[in-house]
Amino acid sequence: xxxxxxxxxxxxxxxxxxxxxxxxxxxxxxxxxxxxxxxxxxxxxxxxxxxxxxxxxxxxxxxxxxxxxxxxxxxxxxxxxxxxxxxxxxxxxxxxxxxxxxxxxxxxxxxxxxxxxxxxxxxxxxxxxxxxxxxxxxxxxxxxxxxxxxxxxxxxxxxxxxxxxxxxxxxxxxxxxxxxxxxxxxxxxxxxxxxxxxxxxxxxxxxxxxxxxxxxxxxxxxxxxxxxxxxxxxxxxxxxxxxxxxxxxxxxxxxxxxxxxxxxxxxxxxxxxxxxxxxxxxxxxxxxxxxxxxxxxxxxxxxxxxxxxxxxxxxxxx
Amino acid sequence: xxxxxxxxxxxxxxxxxxxxxxxxxxxxxxxxxxxxxxxxxxxxxxxxxxxxxxxxxxxxxxxxxxxxxxxxxxxxxxxxxxxxxxxxxxxxxxxxxxxxxxxxxxxxxxxxxxxxxxxxxxxxxxxxxxxxxxxxxxxxxxxxxxxxxxxxxxxxxxxxxxxxxxxxxxxxxxxxxxxxxxxxxxxxxxxxxxxxxxxxxxxxxxxxxxxxxxxxxxxxxxxxxxxxxxxxxxxxxxxxxxxxxxxxxxxxxxxxxxxxxxxxxxxxxxxxxxxxxxxxxxxxxxxxxxxxxxxxxxxxxxxxxxxxxxxxxxxxxxx
Ligand SMILES: [Zn+2]
Numbered sequence: 001x002x003x004x005x006x007x008x009x010x011x012x013x014x015x016x017x018x019x020x021x022x023x024x025x026x027x028x029x030x031x032x033x034x035x036x037x038x039x040x041x042x043x044x045x046x047x048x049x050x051x052x053x054x055x056x057x058x059x060x061x062x063x064x065x066x067x068x069x070x071x072x073x074x075x076x077x078x079x080x081x082x083x084x085x086x087x088x089x090x091x092x093x094x095x096x097x098x099x100x101x102x103x104x105x106x107x108x109x110x111x112x113x114x115x116x117x118x119x120x121x122x123x124x125x126x127x128x129x130x131x132x133x134x135x136x137x138x139x140x141x142x143x144x145x146x147x148x149x150x151x152x153x154x155x156x157x158x159x160x161x162x163x164x165x166x167x168x169x170x171x172x173x174x175x176x177x178x179x180x181x182x183x184x185x186x187x188x189x190x191x192x193x194x195x196x197x198x199x200x201x202x203x204x205x206x207x208x209x210x211x212x213x214x215x216x217x218x219x220x221x222x223x224x225x226x227x228x229x230x231x232x233x234x235x236x237x238x239x240x241x242x243x244x245x246x247x248x249x250x251x252x253x254x255x256x257x258x259x260x261x262x263x264x265x266x267x268x269x270x271x272x273x274x275x276x277x278x279x280x281x282x283x284x285x286x287x288x289x290x291x292x293x294x295x296x297x298x299x300x301x302x303x304x305x306x307x308x309x310x311x312x313x314x315x316x317x318x
Numbered sequence: 319x320x321x322x323x324x325x326x327x328x329x330x331x332x333x334x335x336x337x338x339x340x341x342x343x344x345x346x347x348x349x350x351x352x353x354x355x356x357x358x359x360x361x362x363x364x365x366x367x368x369x370x371x372x373x374x375x376x377x378x379x380x381x382x383x384x385x386x387x388x389x390x391x392x393x394x395x396x397x398x399x400x401x402x403x404x405x406x407x408x409x410x411x412x413x414x415x416x417x418x419x420x421x422x423x424x425x426x427x428x429x430x431x432x433x434x435x436x437x438x439x440x441x442x443x444x445x446x447x448x449x450x451x452x453x454x455x456x457x458x459x460x461x462x463x464x465x466x467x468x469x470x471x472x473x474x475x476x477x478x479x480x481x482x483x484x485x486x487x488x489x490x491x492x493x494x495x496x497x498x499x500x501x502x503x504x505x506x507x508x509x510x511x512x513x514x515x516x517x518x519x520x521x522x523x524x525x526x527x528x529x530x531x532x533x534x535x536x537x538x539x540x541x542x543x544x545x546x547x548x549x550x551x552x553x554x555x556x557x558x559x560x561x562x563x564x565x566x567x568x569x570x571x572x573x574x575x576x577x578x579x580x581x582x583x584x585x586x587x588x589x590x591x592x593x594x595x596x597x598x599x600x601x602x603x604x605x606x607x608x609x610x611x612x613x614x615x616x617x618x619x620x621x622x623x624x625x626x627x628x629x630x631x632x633x634x635x636x637x
Contacts, residue, residue, distance in 0.1 A: 162528075164548030164556045169566060170574050174527035174547040181501050182533060201485075202497060202528045202547070209498040223485045223494040223525070228552075233407035233487065247490045248403045257402070259491050306502050310463065313402065313456040313492040313499075 005061050011050065011269075014043040047269045054218065056250050057241035060226055062218040063197045064160075067272040069279055070129075071098060071113025071156040074196060077279045078154075078286075079104055079111055085142060087134075091171065094135035096127045096163070097207075099142045104154060105287055110146035112139055112207055113156035116197070129198075130163035133176035136206050140176075140183040147298075152190040152290060155207045160225065161200035177206045184209035185305060188298025192286050195219045195251075195260070196271075211305050212289040213259070214282065215251040217266040221259075222249035259312055261289065348372055350542075364583045373540045373583055375520055377422075378429040378446035381479050385442055385587060390433025395425060395464055398456040403490050411488035418449045426457030427482070430465040432472060436591035438598075441469040445481040445519070445526075452482035454526050455489035459496030462530060466503035475513040475594050480531045484524020493525070500530035508535070513597040515590065518545045518568070518577070536593055537577045538586075539568035545576075 004012040018039045021032055054062065062068070075082055079102035086093040099112040116129035131139075146153045162173055184191065184207065193210035199221030215221060224232075226244035231237040248254075251263040264278075264285045271278035293301065346355045350372035360367075364384055365374040382390060405411040419425060427449035432441045443465040445452040452458075462478070469476040485493040507514045516534030518527075521544035528547050539545060546566035554561060564570045568580045581589045 162547065164553045166553060166557060166559060166561060166565065169546050169548065169553070170570075172532070172574070172576050175532040175576060177528040177547070178497075178501065178530070178532040181498050181529060182505070185498055185501055185505070201494060202525055205494055205497050206528075209501075221491055221494075223490055224487050229487050243407075246403070246405050246407060247487070249490065254491055257490075257492060259495060306505075309495065309498045309502060312495045313398065313459070313489075315399065 003066055007058050011046050056244040059218050059250050060220050060244050062270050063220045065272045068197050069275040071115045071158055074156045074279050075111055078283045088137035092134045094132050095125050096129055096131035097135035097139050108151055110151045110153050114159035129159040132163050132168045133171045133173050136176035136180040139207055140180045143183040143187050146189050147187045155193045157195050157199055157204045157208050158197035159200045159203045160198055162203035177202045180206040181209050190293035192290050195221050211293055212261045214262050215260045216264050217251055218270050220249040221254050222247050366583050375447055378444040381444040382431045386433040390431045392431045395461045398460050405488040422449050427452045428458050428461035438591050438594045439474040440477055441465055441474050442477045444479040447481040453486035454496045455486035455493045459499045462500045463503045466506045469507050470510040476507045477515045479517045479519055480522040481519045482526040484526055497525050497529035504530050504533045518543055520544050538579055538581050539577050541580050543568040545571050
């Protein structure tokens with residue numbers, strides 16, 4: 001069963017009708033086939049027009065779509081010989097952050113991601129993609145490992161943000177995030193980060209202070225969730241749609257603000273309608289951006305990465 | 319700890335104390351114990367309640383005055399684009415910004431100055447919480463980058479007094495990028511071999527805590543300061559548990575190994591001066607060496623058996 005978002009209702013209705021007709025095809029004949037074809041064209045057209053003008057809030061919902069490919073799907077499809085690594089060497093292994101060694105297009109790399117999970121059991125195991133300090137400390141450890149062995153780093157970011165919990169605070173959530181950002185910035189190896197779904201605040205930048213930053217067409221990247229922003233500035237979470245608009249959190253916005261380097265187009269109707277195609281497109285874009293970085297030495301990479309971030313926000317693009 | 323004895327100041331309420339009608343602003347009510355405090359007593363006590371020891375929030379300028387010796391210099395900070403997103407909630411961000419600027423006579427929520435602390439050179443950056451909650455947008459990020467560069471240029475330690483609700487939402491993802499930008503600032507100072515000291519003041523939360531504020535060589539906090547990443551309300555809603563007593567307060571963080579020390583405002587200057595003196599011991603030794611002294615620099619490490627090398631001052635950092 002496909003999960004339809006509220007604004008997809010008309011599309012869902014059409015697809016339901018098509019499904020119904022298909023079940024009666026045996027009894028029908030040529031007329032039914034024609035009708036199905038007609039409805040299918042209509043559904044495609046509707047999908048196209050709907051997705052061509054998604055509002056920032058609708059994009060937020062697409063970015064959070066439960067069927068959207070998550071970090072583990074990207075790793076499964078793009079990384080050969082994936083060898084997961086675990087633990088922060090101090091307290092625990094936090095499954096909200098996944099990572100390990102593997103090969104991308106034949107080249108040994110280190111991969112990292114925030115993983116939301118795809119069913120109840122895995123969502124709980126991955127804590128819905130919200131990492132605790134151990135997750136960021138694991139990320140830092142793996143980034144440093146990559147640096148030691150000259151492995152390029154690929155990260156796949158999809159998180160609502162760092163986990164807000166009592167224990168997380170007690171164990172230094174803020175420090176863990178800060179150190180992870182620092183590790184990203186210090187890595188003497190090429191680093192390409194991709195915002196595949198939700199780029200939620202500090203929990204996202206902790207894995208994304210990279211040389212090149214990609215964002216999927218319907219992904220969002222924001223300093224606070226629209227609901228959180230609305231509840232503070234409008235004193236009512238119900239104003240989330242307005243907040244999403246104001247926050248300028250879409251891929252298009254981020255590209256215009258020069259905070260990301262490229263936007264990867266998604267299949268018609270979003271990555272969740274054709275995960276394989278979405279992932280393949282990301283793979284091609286990563287390969288293209290990674291290639292020129294491979295020629296640079298560690299010191300150059302680090303210096304340019306710093307310069308890139310220091311330049312952000314200095315020119316006032318609107 | 320007995321705050322009262324620490325703050326038992328001589329009561330010299332002569333003229334003013336006898337007056338019946340006093341302008342409101344001469345008296346302050348302590349937000350913690352609700353006792354009234356005469357403004358001059360409060361000034362003398364560095365805005366710490368003489369009754370209960372509560373450390374009240376103070377402005378950035380006051381912070382600079384309390385920390386640096388007389389004659390310090392504020393530096394002008396680079397101008398960053400204002401309102402890059404043309405953000406509007408119930409009010410326009412630009413209006414909020416302009417209002418804060420004219421009310422507080424500063425461009426953004428951080429002041430930077432250089433001078434001395436008990437005679438030791440230092441660059442100090444101080445947050446103004448009254449300026450949009452001390453929130454960090456591009457202006458604040460740039461102020462910290464500038465402070466770091468100044469520290470490197472002047473070969474002086476960097477001390478940052480934080481007081482911030484976190485990222486400035488009205489600058490969207492640009493404010494998020496101030497996290498890596500300010501982390502870079504801390505790297506500049508550290509790579510130059512200079513001490514970077516963070517003094518966490520009430521309150522320090524969100525993206526500010528989760529970036530430069532948690533990367534100090536030394537972490538100090540003022541007593542009772544609220545310090546954390548996530549807001550208490552958000553945590554309560556998420557975990558549906560009652561928060562422990564003193565949660566996210568300075569003393570709680572000290573217990574959990576996140577701070578080096580909790581220091582009273584009255585002892586802050588002396589503490590900072592002592593720390594700088596201790597951390598910069600090799601530098602002083604180098605200076606003496608350059609001045610023609612024949613004595614070998616006093617290094618903490620014993621000389622290796624093959625002599626020579628260990629006696630060299632630490633290599634100056636690569637540019
Ligand atoms: Zn009091």
